[in-house]
Amino acid sequence: MADLRLLDAEPSEIERGAIDAVLGAPPATNGHRTARADRGSRHLLLPALRAAQRRVGWVSEGALGYASRRLSVPPAEAYGVASFYALLALEERPADVTHVCTDLACALKGATVGPGELPSPCLGLCERAPARYRTVAGEEPYEEQLPAEAPPLPQRDGLRLLRRIAAGVDPASLDAYVAAGGFEALARARELGPEGVISAVTAAGLLGRGGAAFPTGVKWEAVRGQAAQPHYVVCNADESEPGTFKDRVLMESDPFALVEAIAIAGLATGAVKGYVYIRAEYPLAHVRVQHAIDAAAAYLDGFEIELRIGAGAYVCGEETALFQSIEGKRGEPRNKPPFPVEFGLFGKPTAVNNVETLVNVPEILLGNTTETRLFCLSGSVERPGVYEVELGTPLRELLELAGAGSVKAVLLGGAAGAFVGPAMLDIPLTNEDTRAADLTLGSGVVIVYDESADLVGALLRIAEFFRDESCGQCVPCRVGTVRQEEALHRLAAGRPHADELQTLAELAQVMRDASICGLGQTAANAVASAITNLGVFAA
């Protein structure tokens, strides 16, 4: 690519320094030619752009051009990548920016966007709504989640995955983790060997907690058996489903458990390396997980784990979009098949698992096999937060635990999930029961709406969310999410077209049937369920 025409603008010395801090000092070059050492480093594009923005507050033409020169990425593609991610600014703005969550849980708590502030999709801080995320660029850049103080866990008894958190084990102390039994499971995994680990996970019936409920053992076995090398494990910590914050709590308050679990996954699947991809909006999780990775080195036996940070894109929680993002590309989901177990990160066999799924594994290896699930309670409840209950617990019991009063509706599973009416609250929280009722546990979201709630407003916010977060690749989702939002606005204003509900139903069917990925396939679920289960817009 020696003859690529490159952006002429030069970076400032400060920007150059920030990018070099990520990419290393520039090797000797022949004019504009990319040095051999930098070729094949495109996967460092997002870290480089992030570094520039953290230093000066935005991605200038000079910074974009310098990053694309260093990494041999065509400038048009680098621009395509930078303009994909909502948190990267391509126009100059103040160094100190506040993003205000205007999503479902925060809207219920009266979120308002002040002058100079930016509205944001769900920040994953629903238990302390209304929430904000502040990014401060400069010599010592930092990000903070507001309110800064995390409330204590609302539940004390019957905890399995959350037990160390409830016991107050210091998340920044390796010794405290080890004293609490940490890394015993990894030692056990080494005794069992890959096959032993996989059969234990399969025997325990562990299903993915990210939304799709795929059997983890089957996934790992499939990766392990692939002839192509190397294999990777990827922890999907891009938790962005509105109303979800359980993975954040796990990463912030029990990060060593995740590191141990990733090492076990690596051992079971024959992976050479593990990646953790955490959404940008979780700065405390970045710090805690990175610290845990570094501190636990002595236990990892040379297994490398790398932290990658997103840049504001819900769709990157889709596993193949997440790979694209790590590879330095736009977060556009790939068509499947081929599936990640065969063609994953960098085109290699990859086991990708969500945080909650992974932290189940050490428990299973230590014989602690009771099936529990984490739920994220928010909205009109007295005690919002993460709850851990046995699979099969009725929804009503969970609501009582969190102190829900009169319930008009519950959004179960997230924006990609479905609304449940008061008549359905006795449903047992299992994959089978929810599926039979056309519902989903999804990512464990439980947002409670009381009698005063504006459900139509919630539907409009959900439709807006999907329209904003669609990657734009396939027609059903790119245009369908826009048409869905338009139809809802007409219905909300009492000026529907003829057959408006029929149009919505058809959009729902086609987005589900013909979209490339889960985002488009589920973008109409909540709306359709509100019409069916709650009678919203009933004549």
Place this chain on the structure above:
Amino acid sequence: MTTLLAPKKLLEVTVDGRSVRVFEGSTILDACRLLGIETPTLCYGDTLTPVNVCRVCVVEVEGARTLVPSCSRRVEEGMVVHTDSERVRTSRRLVLELLGSSVDLSTAPEALAYIDQYDAKPDRFGADAARVEHEVKIDNDLYVRDYSKCILCYRCVEACGVDHQNTFAIAVAGRGFDAHISTELDVALPESACVYCGNCIAVCPTGALMSKREYDLRQDGAWDEEAQEVVTTICPYCGVGCNLELHVQDGEIVNVTSPDDHDVTRGNLCVKGRFGFEFTNNRT
């Protein structure tokens, strides 16, 4: 040393009740074409890697949760495919309605024909339905970009990139409904890496990319495709031997293309072959 490859396996699949044997690695679309089953495609190009984004080629595969894109889904032994079920027709029709309601398809003959064939009604979403709107970009003498006609099929990006030209002057930028084809920071083409091969024009299915000559004639109401004659010749400029198709109207060359199935060009030309014909119009 000669490496002997294992002979390709033949797989038996059923499409619309008819059984057919195709080589392993074939797509469902290949099987459909073998059987003479017409399948609409917009983002698919014979010379390009399928990106399966337009979703008009979707078909129903028994046992699959969703519809699948026939252009890129490889056949499997025993696969049973339906290309004309109610579910497939509904999906194709609505996808065409979504495109027709958001993009100017006036110079997209294939898309218009599909809209007709599937009885799609793009105006069902009303006059206020959001549309893709961009100013026409005329920033050079050779071609014009009107992205309000762009269905985002990615074909130009692929042709400019690894599939053909390896120039990488354009990419998809933005996200969602705002996604669009762009140079870096939306700079004008002369500021970009563009080499004016026009291979993006050759693969554009909607007329969003058009030679300046064609654009000007259309603006003047003088473009008359019916009256054009296509003359096949060989490019006179160098020794590669590219086949040219000269589109001649009223005794003047108005466009130059090359056939997709030509061994040398696979539909591609360089700036000279595609645009270097003006001297023939100089009669003084």
